[in-house]
Amino acid sequence: MKEITVNDINKAVKEIQDKWYSILSPNEIEFRKPGRIRDPIHGYHKLSKIDFALLDIPPLQRLRYISQLGFVNKIYPGANHTRFEHSIGVAAVAERIMNALSEKHQKMEPRIEIKRDDVWTVKIAGYVHDIGHLPFSHGSEKIFEVLGIGKKISKEFNLGDDYKPHELFSYLMTKTEYIKEVLKKVSDKCELNLDAERVAETILGRLKGEKRYLSDIIHSHTDADRIDYLLRDGYYTGVPHGHVDIEHLARSFCVVKQNRSIWLGIEERGLEAVEALYSSRDVMYPTVYFHHTNRIAEAMLTRTLYYAHRDEKMDILELLGLNDAELIARINEIGYEEVVNKLLYRRLHKRIFVIRPRDIEYKGERVDKLLSKNDSEAMDLAGEINDFFSSWDQLMKFEEEIISDSNVNELNEGGLLIDIPSNFITLPKTEADLIPEDYLPVRLRQGGTEYIWKLSPIIVGIETRSKYLRSNVIVATDCSIKGSNLDKIRKAFKEKIESMFQIKLLPSAFFKRNL
Amino acid sequence: MELNEVEKLILKLLYKADCKIKGNTMFQKIMYILKSEYQDRIHELKSLQFKLHYYGPFSRDVENMLIRLVLRGLLIREVEPVIDYLRYNYILSEKGREKAKELYHSENRREVIDAMANKVRELNEKPLQEVIFKAYRIAERNGL
Numbered sequence: 337m338k339e340i341t342v343n344d345i346n347k348a349v350k351e352i353q354d355k356w357y358s359i360l361s362p363n364e365i366e367f368r369k370p371g372r373i374r375d376p377i378h379g380y381h382k383l384s385k386i387d388f389a390l391l392d393i394p395p396l397q398r399l400r401y402i403s404q405l406g407f408v409n410k411i412y413p414g415a416n417h418t419r420f421e422h423s424i425g426v427a428a429v430a431e432r433i434m435n436a437l438s439e440k441h442q443k444m445e446p447r448i449e450i451k452r453d454d455v456w457t458v459k460i461a462g463y464v465h466d467i468g469h470l471p472f473s474h475g476s477e478k479i480f481e482v483l484g485i486g487k488k489i490s491k492e493f494n495l496g497d498d499y500k501p502h503e504l505f506s507y508l509m510t511k512t513e514y515i516k517e518v519l520k521k522v523s524d525k526c527e528l529n530l531d532a533e534r535v536a537e538t539i540l541g542r543l544k545g546e547k548r549y550l551s552d553i554i555h556s557h558t559d560a561d562r563i564d565y566l567l568r569d570g571y572y573t574g575v576p577h578g579h580v581d582i583e584h585l586a587r588s589f590c591v592v593k594q595n596r597s598i599w600l601g602i603e604e605r606g607l608e609a610v611e612a613l614y615s616s617r618d619v620m621y622p623t624v625y626f627h628h629t630n631r632i633a634e635a636m637l638t639r640t641l642y643y644a645h646r647d648e649k650m651d652i653l654e655l656l657g658l659n660d661a662e663l664i665a666r667i668n669e670i671g672y673e674e675v676v677n678k679l680l681y682r683r684l685h686k687r688i689f690v691i692r693p694r695d696i697e698y699k700g701e702r703v704d705k706l707l708s709k710n711d712s713e714a715m716d717l718a719g720e721i722n723d724f725f726s727s728w729d730q731l732m733k734f735e736e737e738i739i740s741d742s743n744v745n746e747l748n749e750g751g752l753l754i755d756i757p758s759n760f761i762t763l764p765k766t767e768a769d770l771i772p773e774d775y776l777p778v779r780l781r782q783g784g785t786e787y788i789w790k791l792s793p794i795i796v797g798i799e800t801r802s803k804y805l806r807s808n809v810i811v812a813t814d815c816s817i818k819g820s821n822l823d824k825i826r827k828a829f830k831e832k833i834e835s836m837f838q839i840k841l842l843p844s845a846f847f848k849r850n851l
Numbered sequence: 852m853e854l855n856e857v858e859k860l861i862l863k864l865l866y867k868a869d870c871k872i873k874g875n876t877m878f879q880k881i882m883y884i885l886k887s888e889y890q891d892r893i894h895e896l897k898s899l900q901f902k903l904h905y906y907g908p909f910s911r912d913v914e915n916m917l918i919r920l921v922l923r924g925l926l927i928r929e930v931e932p933v934i935d936y937l938r939y940n941y942i943l944s945e946k947g948r949e950k951a952k953e954l955y956h957s958e959n960r961r962e963v964i965d966a967m968a969n970k971v972r973e974l975n976e977k978p979l980q981e982v983i984f985k986a987y988r989i990a991e992r993n994g995l
Contacts, residue, residue, distance in 0.1 A: 496902035498911045542902075544994070592905070595984070596991055599905040712924045712944070719922030759918065768930055768937040772876060773909035785905075790936055 337646050340485055340653065342492045345508070348653035353512045355657060356394040362517035365389050367525055375421060377567050378428050378582075386526055390460060391424070393518055395467040395509060399423055401659030405569060406475030407633035408624055410682050412573035415624075419466045419473065425564035427462030430553050432586040433560060434458060437549070446593045453529050454550055456522075460530065461538035461554045464515070465561060468505025470655045471663035474625075475634045477501055479641040479652060482728040495540060503540060503555075505656060510536040545598075549591045552600030558610060558776050566616045569624060577619040578612055585609040590779050601777045601785060610776075611794045618798045622806050632685050632812050635755045640667055640675045642732070643750065675750070678815075685753060685812035687847040688826055692808045693718075693761045695845035698838070708764050718761035721837060725756045734832075742828035744821045751814040752825065757807050765800040854923075856895035858916050859954050860964075862925060865943050866951035867968030870975050871929075874938040876906065878917065880986035881974050883908040885967055887989050892963050903995040907987045917941065925950055 367385040375381050383391075390396065399419035409415040434450050441448045470476045480486060480501035489504040490497060499507075509515070510532055519530040537543055541555030553560055563582060570577045588606020591598050602610055624630075644650040649670040658666060668676045678684060693704040698717055706714030725731055735754055739747050770789050777785040789796045813825055830841050854862070864885075865872070872878050883901050890896040901908040920926040925947035928939040943951055958964055974982050 490900060491898075494900070496910075497900040498902055544991075594905055595987055597903075601905070712946075715922050716924045719919060719924070722922065723919070759915075762918070763921070766930060766937055768875075768939045771909070771914065772906040773879075773904040777905045787936070 338648060340483055340488070342488055344653060345485065345489065348651075348656050349505075349508050349512060352395075352509070352657040353514045356514045359394040360392065362514065362521050365392060365518065365521055373424070375425060375428070376571055377425055377564065381424070381428050386456065386522055387427075387459075389522060389525075390463055390518070395515075396420065396423065396463060398657075398659055399466060399469070401661060402469055403472060403660055404565070405573075405624070406472040406630065407637075407679070408573065408627070408630050410633060410684070411627050411629045412575070412624070415569070415573045417568060417572045419469055422564055422568055423463050423466055425568060426465060426554070426560045427459045429560035429563050429582070429586070430458050430462045431455070432582075433553050433589050434550075436587045437589060437591060440587075441591060444590070446591060446598055448546075448549075448591055448598065450550070454547065456528055456530055457534055457538055458550050458553055460519070461535050461551070462560060464510050464535065465506055465539045465554055466502065467509050468507070468656070469502045470505075471658050471660045472634075472637065473502075475630075475637055476641060476655055476663065478634065478638040479645070482638070482642065483645070483652065495542070499540060506539050507536045510539060545596055548597045549600040552776070553589075556600055556776060557774055558602065558613065562617070563613065566613065566620060569620060570616065573624050575620060575623055577616040580612050580616055581609050585613065592777055592779050592785055599777065601779045602788070603779050604781050604791065607778065607788075607792055610788070611792055614795050614798050626806075628687060628690070628810055629684060631755045631810055632687075632753070633679060635753045635810075635812075636675060636679060636685060636750070639750045639753060640672050642728075644670055644672070683815055685751075686815045686849060687810055687812050688822060689811035689829065689841070689845050690808050690847045691811070691841065691845045695842045696761075697840040697842055702842075703761065703839075704764075707761070710763075715763070717837060717839070718763075721761055722759050725754075725760065726758060731756070738825070738828045738832055741832060742821075742825040744817065744824050746817055746821065747814065747825065751817070752829075753810075753812050755810040755812070757809075760807055760809060762807070767796050767800065770796070770799055854920075855916070857899060857912075858920060860893065860895055861916065861920065862943070862947060862951035863955045863958060863964050864968050864971050865926075865941075866948060866955050867965055868971040868975070870942075870972050872941040872971075872975055874933075874940065874979065875914070875917070877975060877979055877982060878941065879909050879913055880907050880982045881971055882910065882913050883986045884974060884982075884989060885970060887993060888970070889963065889967055893960065893967070901990070901995060903987070903990045907983045908990040908995060920947070 366389065368388045370382065370384045372380050372382050402419045403409065404417045404419055404422050405415045434455055437448065438450045477500065486499060486501040486504055489508065490499060516532040519532050522528060523530045538551040538554055541551045543551035563585065567580055567582065585606065588603050588609050590601050590603045592601040641652060644667065645652045650666065654666065655663065664676055664680065693707070694702050696703040698706060698714055703714055703717065707718065731754060735752055739752050767789060772787050775788045778788050778791055779785055811829055813822065817825065826846065834840055882899065886896040886899050899910050899912060901910045921928050924944055926941050927944045928941050931938050931940050955964065
């Protein structure tokens, strides 16, 4: 299989940049008079001539045709919003946060001054933070993780190990000559001094020193991105997840100094607003983002893209320049019309197993119970299972073997999929698992800072329970397979996995549809 | 599954240091300090990528490796209440000790490993805040 190199990625980004130039040269950017737009989440929102000029550029206009939630509209029909309005929302929330910080820290230490250049750097980062998103958003991102592309970019630019592929693509695209020219034009016209490199660093939360907090606004664990997408996704899906007081939340941010850097923090009085945000996320993740239908659709697309790349029918880096419709057309063109029809017409694979750690028996006892007793053999088993399925090649081979073993003529390549989260079986989480670096520091009323979970049992509860209890493996097959053929596939899977790991699948692991 | 080079290094260090690492945060900061001081001599440290946070440099890979080593039965983690919060301490299990011993004795950079292990022991004995600040200052100096 063709290996993707950093040179390939740079070449692909350059080709996309060429397309941008052909659509709208930076010299042709117009500065319309200020106006307003209406947004369902943020209401009437003022836009300046700079905002309008930036929103006109092709990388942002492309986001109008990238669905925010990928295949979630198969579950929640209203979820048709796009990355475009989300990006506008992030810039709007970021501006609110900066206004609140400016006002607060005129008198509160440390004193800060958010200059015009800073404001626009952060807003522009808000606008472009998702330009690297692929068609169907996270729906097609997995293939890049499988091919290790994110890690290659991180290593090449020494960026740290915690970024998703789309974030890294946004970073690379922001550093192109095209964006540099756009920002130069804006700077010249509006007496600013904007720097594309600085915007790129802001997208990844990497500004340094006394301006660090500015990039935290765009990239941290309680940032403008999360605030906007939780509110927006909740609205468009219709999932009621409690009220997030965005105004109070924006005003609860503060900055805290650590040695030579100034970081974003939360004031103690804003704790309840942050708890509401965490609570929202806790509802949205299992009901929307990790809903089984979405997981299945994404897994179907990932496999199709994997086969296309493996068989050299498509250069996977093409996805960087495509939108949802263009990707569908492309995979149709290269001979996967059957999958296209299944995705478009909701003929998705159906579950035959849903396996949680509590559905697996080992040495005569449930695995989750053994792990809670720190049983060393159960821990070893967990490690083995996690490690085995962390390898994409092993997973693909496993699926192929079950397809072969089941001896069902109608079951072809891609007809069975196993969707397994990373670290599927993990130890029960306690407060000791909470990593300080995953949370903003809380500035106490009496001075000093504290870890957020020491002040909030709600956040401890949310963070320690949900991932552990809801982690499950989905095994799904083509929806046309029915009756005794389904039984053959179930038997093949059960026998293989039980013999491989010396476990037993309990009846609760079997999934039967209500028809 | 095979241990990666950094996981093997962690086992060797804990074997020679012969101490109980006091918490995830301590472990992260120790690994960063070791990386900044020894990566030219211990090449596997170069692959570790850290990001600077308010509480100092952090690596998701290091976090995942610790979990893997626990799940593979090579490390034991014990919960300890510390004043007003809970912390995991990490120590080699019997199985981990045997594996680490085997790895250490086939190691040809023992002098450097020993020096690193002394550093681990020394840092682990210090108050956590002191180690966090030390790692933080090094990270700022390194332009992280």
